[in-house]
Amino acid sequence: xxxxxxxxxxxxxxxxxxxxxxxxxVGRIGQSVFQPYFHFAKLLRKxxxxxxxxxxxxxxxxxxxxxxxFCAALFVPMGxxxxxxxxxxxxxxxxxxxxxxxxxMVFAALDSGSSFEGMGASREISFTAxxxxxxxxxxxxxxxxxxFTSLSTLLSSYSISGLEVWSLVLGTITVFxxxxxxxxxxxxxxxxxxxxxxELTMIHEVMVLDLSGFSLAxxxxxxxxKMLIYASLITQVLIPANASLHLLxxxxxxxxxxxxxxxxxxxxxxxxMNRNLELVLVPVTLSVLALAALIARSMGAW
Amino acid sequence: MIxxxxxxxxxxxxxxxxxxxxxxxxxxxxxxxxILFGIxxxxxxxxxxxxxxxxxxxxxxxxxxxxxxxxxDTIKHNAIHREVExxxxxxFSLALMSLIFLGSFALAVFSGQQSGRLFPxxxxxxxxxxxxxxxxxxxxxxxxTHLMGYLIMENGIFLLSLSVGTDLPHIISLGISLDILxxxxxxxxxxxxxxxxxxxxxxxxxxxxx
Amino acid sequence: xxxxxxxxxxxxxxxxxxxxxxxRRKLDFLVLLHALLHLGLGLHGFIKRGSLGAMDDxxxxxxxxxxxxxxxxxxxxxxxGQDHNVKAYRVHTIFLxxxxxxxxxxxMAKDLGLIWIFVEATTxxxxxxxxxxxxxxxxxxxxxxxxxxxxxxxxxxxGILLLILAQPENATLLIHKISYPAISPFWLKxxxxxxxxxxxxxxxxxxxxxxxxxxxxxxxxxxxxxxSGALLNTALLPLLRVERLMQRAGLGNxxxxxxxxxxxxxxxxATVFILKTKNYKRLLAYSSIENMGxxxxxxxxxxxxxxxGYLHILGHSLVKAALFLTAGNILSIYHDKHHANIKGxxxxxxxxxxxxxxxxxxxxxxxxxxxFTSKFFIITGLIGKGYYxxxxxxILLLASIAWSMIRISLSMCSSEEGEKIRLxxxxxxxxxxxxxxxxxxxxxxxxxx
Numbered sequence: 001x002x003x004x005x006x007x008x009x010x011x012x013x014x015x016x017x018x019x020x021x022x023x024x025x026v027g028r029i030g031q032s033v034f035q036p037y038f039h040f041a042k043l044l045r046k047x048x049x050x051x052x053x054x055x056x057x058x059x060x061x062x063x064x065x066x067x068x069x070f071c072a073a074l075f076v077p078m079g080x081x082x083x084x085x086x087x088x089x090x091x092x093x094x095x096x097x098x099x100x101x102x103x104x105m106v107f108a109a110l111d112s113g114s115s116f117e118g119m120g121a122s123r124e125i126s127f128t129a130x131x132x133x134x135x136x137x138x139x140x141x142x143x144x145x146x147x148f149t150s151l152s153t154l155l156s157s158y159s160i161s162g163l164e165v166w167s168l169v170l171g172t173i174t175v176f177x178x179x180x181x182x183x184x185x186x187x188x189x190x191x192x193x194x195x196x197x198x199e200l201t202m203i204h205e206v207m208v209l210d211l212s213g214f215s216l217a218x219x220x221x222x223x224x225x226k227m228l229i230y231a232s233l234i235t236q237v238l239i240p241a242n243a244s245l246h247l248l249x250x251x252x253x254x255x256x257x258x259x260x261x262x263x264x265x266x267x268x269x270x271x272x273m274n275r276n277l278e279l280v281l282v283p284v285t286l287s288v289l290a291l292a293a294l295i296a297r298s299m300g301a302w
Numbered sequence: 303m304i305x306x307x308x309x310x311x312x313x314x315x316x317x318x319x320x321x322x323x324x325x326x327x328x329x330x331x332x333x334x335x336x337i338l339f340g341i342x343x344x345x346x347x348x349x350x351x352x353x354x355x356x357x358x359x360x361x362x363x364x365x366x367x368x369x370x371x372x373x374x375d376t377i378k379h380n381a382i383h384r385e386v387e388x389x390x391x392x393x394f395s396l397a398l399m400s401l402i403f404l405g406s407f408a409l410a411v412f413s414g415q416q417s418g419r420l421f422p423x424x425x426x427x428x429x430x431x432x433x434x435x436x437x438x439x440x441x442x443x444x445x446x447t448h449l450m451g452y453l454i455m456e457n458g459i460f461l462l463s464l465s466v467g468t469d470l471p472h473i474i475s476l477g478i479s480l481d482i483l484x485x486x487x488x489x490x491x492x493x494x495x496x497x498x499x500x501x502x503x504x505x506x507x508x509x510x511x512x
Numbered sequence: 513x514x515x516x517x518x519x520x521x522x523x524x525x526x527x528x529x530x531x532x533x534x535x536r537r538k539l540d541f542l543v544l545l546h547a548l549l550h551l552g553l554g555l556h557g558f559i560k561r562g563s564l565g566a567m568d569d570x571x572x573x574x575x576x577x578x579x580x581x582x583x584x585x586x587x588x589x590x591x592x593g594q595d596h597n598v599k600a601y602r603v604h605t606i607f608l609x610x611x612x613x614x615x616x617x618x619x620m621a622k623d624l625g626l627i628w629i630f631v632e633a634t635t636x637x638x639x640x641x642x643x644x645x646x647x648x649x650x651x652x653x654x655x656x657x658x659x660x661x662x663x664x665x666x667x668x669x670x671g672i673l674l675l676i677l678a679q680p681e682n683a684t685l686l687i688h689k690i691s692y693p694a695i696s697p698f699w700l701k702x703x704x705x706x707x708x709x710x711x712x713x714x715x716x717x718x719x720x721x722x723x724x725x726x727x728x729x730x731x732x733x734x735x736x737x738x739x740s741g742a743l744l745n746t747a748l749l750p751l752l753r754v755e756r757l758m759q760r761a762g763l764g765n766x767x768x769x770x771x772x773x774x775x776x777x778x779x780x781x782a783t784v785f786i787l788k789t790k791n792y793k794r795l796l797a798y799s800s801i802e803n804m805g806x807x808x809x810x811x812x813x814x815x816x817x818x819x820x821g822y823l824h825i826l827g828h829s830l831v832k833a834a835l836f837l838t839a840g841n842i843l844s845i846y847h848d849k850h851h852a853n854i855k856g857x858x859x860x861x862x863x864x865x866x867x868x869x870x871x872x873x874x875x876x877x878x879x880x881x882x883x884f885t886s887k888f889f890i891i892t893g894l895i896g897k898g899y900y901x902x903x904x905x906x907i908l909l910l911a912s913i914a915w916s917m918i919r920i921s922l923s924m925c926s927s928e929e930g931e932k933i934r935l936x937x938x939x940x941x942x943x944x945x946x947x948x949x950x951x952x953x954x955x956x957x958x959x960x961x
Binding site: 166168169274275277278279281282284285286288289292293295296297 | 305306309312313316319320391392393396397399400403404407410411414422423426
């Protein structure tokens with residue numbers, strides 16, 4: 001029950017919090033934290049303007065993307081240690097549902113017939129192409145330490161305790177890699193600037209340049225939901241296994257990540273485009289290192 | 303504790319793949335020297351003042367202080383441009399780094415099954431460091447970067463000597479460190495001379511087969 | 513033990529005192545004294561085995577070869593011209609003595625770790641010696657040499673560490689104490705490959721030879737003689753020691769196969785480049801690669817091939833040093849390194865021309881050179897083991913090398929142009945002496961164990 005409520009209501013809070021933090025950091029008062037909700041409601045009422053070269057895909061793609069992301073969110077434990085659906089190995093399904101959502105967005109971008117969207121789509125794909133192996137490797141490291149089960153069981157049985165040094169190490173690497181993935185997937189600084197409207201430098205924004213009204217509202221919500229999924233993964237890794245007041249810790253975690261992202265966005269500049277492509281490999285290398293070290297450690301003598 | 307230090311050592315290699323500045327590679331060398339100091343101290347079972355002095359000298363003073371100081375001094379005095387000029391992009395370097403990690407850990411696990419005295423984690427990361435040092439030498443244009451790649455390789459060999467299970471006698475360790483220090487000194491001297499005769503400190507290509 | 517201390521104390525003290533000397537003559541005398549001391553101690557160690565730092569016979573052999581060469585080089589330097597500034601000469605002398613001291617220590621040491629340290633020390637000191645002239649090409653050659661050899665030696669150290677791993681208990685690096693029944697063959701093999709690659713870089717085995725032509729051709733003549741004649745042998749020593757270990761541990765086949773392979777590749781590559789090269793000093797450097805390849809072939813055969821190997825080491829060092837010293841003479845006459853520009857050597861300086869031709873004949877293996885015997889043994893050994901096709905290839909390669917070298921030298925010596933030049937006596941005497949010793953060895957053919 002809580003799960004559905006969180007999925008429906010929480011996502012749009014995260015971008016709002018990020019914008020508020022950014023505004024405060026530069027000395028403005030900034031928009032209200034709930035502004036994205038108002039924006040969402042406003043967009044629902046607006047009329048859609050559709051490009052003349054668009055086809056059916058543009059009409060259905062945002063809805064399909066939302067559907068895929070929503071289904072992916074059902075497998076992620078939010079609010080307490082169990083998710084709505086789970087079965088053995090469901091994290092693979094979740095990964096590919098997210099990839100499906102991205103595929104639909106890319107189709108919509110290509111479908112509009114403008115070269116800007118095509119450019120944005122290709123950049124987006126090239127940046128995120130290496131995150132899938134990273135995610136699977138991280139999952140592999142978790143599976144290696146706790147066994148091949150469903151995502152929620154993995155996350156809940158994996159606990160970081162200060163006493164056992166290796167869990168600390170693995171936890172740090174996992175959280176860091178996941179956070180990098182969050183930044184890349186939700187198109188945040190330092191990988192992409194969501195506020196820029198210079199065509200040469202847009203990546204994610206440019207894909208949705210041609211959508212308006214209801215479709216745009218769905219896209220905003222989908223992006224926020226994706227960010228929430230990654231943030232939930234990070235939070236669940238950090239929360240110890242049998243914690244009471246799980247919901248409270250969860251909310252603190254999500255909001256903490258949002259504030260952290262706001263700080264990161266304010267304090268860093270966006271990297272050059274070609275550097276981004278290089279840096280996207282870092283989660284992969286980190287997770288390779290973690291996995292290999294885990295395996296070596298389990299066979300070694302100290 | 304040792305394992306964390308060794309893992310951090312491995313992560314410094316990642317930094318070496320990402321960075322574009324010479325000064326960060328020098329910082330990586332300093333960090334590696336400090337980590338090696340920590341690992342050696344934690345690993346030695348019996349420690350008297352003399353042994354401690356030797357170890358501190360080799361790792362802390364040579365690797366973490368003296369050699370990086372020499373190199374940054376050379377860079378300043380010869381006005382070497384501060385960018386690492388690589389022949390391959392950072393992307394390729396990072397991808398290769400992942401492969402190197404995979405390969406050396408596979409080798410370490412395989413060797414660990416063959417011999418009981420090995421420490422697979424140190425062995426794997428040491429091997430990865432050696433190969434990464436070789437790669438830095440091959441894939442870069444500047445001579446000073448070649449020197450730094452050689453030093454990273456030597457750090458890897460030091461870690462390897464820690465991972466085979468017996469302590470090397472102190473005399474030999476000291477001799478090795480002195481050798482490395484001397485080669486760095488002479489290398490730096492050569493770079494100065496090469497810069498003044500060739501007017502640039504890039505990889506010279508004059509002697510061809512004729 | 514006392515003698516070993518004297519052997520090492522002298523270079524250090526002499527190096528310190530050289531810092532204060534101002535004249536070339538005095539610096540030359542320091543070197544001469546060192547050479548005399550070296551030879552004297554070597555002969556003493558030969559007569560009373562084991563008195564010089566408990567050196568075993570292999571080390572003593574190489575030590576004596578180095579002493580002979582060092583004597584010749586010290587005398588040769590007396591005949592060199594006075595056209596460089598004293599400061600550079602002083603540095604050069606200091607590093608020369610330190611270089612010899614490092615080589616001696618590498619011959620004497622029995623602990624693989626110590627051997628490694630001293631071989632690396634020879635790399636460092638000789639790199640300074642190569643770049644004596646501070647020209648562009650010599651600096652580049654010295655850098656390449658320093659770098660490639662240092663990286664190679666580092667890999668050799670990986671092999672040494674793996675050797676520690678190969679011993680299940682009481683791991684030691686003292687070669688004669690390693691207990692070979694208990695060694696794990698897997699690790700020994702891997703360690704051997706690394707050591708072969710590492711020390712092979714220092715020896716100049718293809719495909720790790722890239723520094724050798726540049727370094728040996730850009731260095732001044734006496735240094736080239738020492739590098740080719742003494743340093744390559746010193747780097748060969750640990751390899752032979754580890755190979756003996758492999759034999760005793762039962763893996764002799766593997767090591768022999770590897771030796772044969774690398775030896776053959778070296779001869780092949782040397783041939784290819786000798787046919788192409790235009791610089792006569794590079795020609796000599798490639799010939800060093802070829803001879804090192806032949807030495808590896810000899811040791812890879814086993815049996816009487818080992819005798820042939822040692823004979824070849826002796827012969828090659830003596831004759832190659834003579835060749836490099838004579839090449840130094842030619843360079844001081846013509847000031848040009850390309851052999852196409854050198855004509856009429858016979859007319860301009862008859863003694864040098866005779867030395868050059870004689871030395872060349874000896875290096876190619878014409879009797880009474882010791883290389884004739886060793887090459888004969890190598891070829892018969894190969895036939896005896898059934899390697900017919902490689903033997904034919906080897907003979908073809910050696911013949912091409914001979915053709916190329918003879919052609920070049922004859923073109924250098926023929927025609928009559930230019931003015932006659934006389935060189936100081938020492939520059940003739942040193943190579944002549946070396947050739948004489950080589951001839952005596954070739955005829956008498958001492959038997960070593």
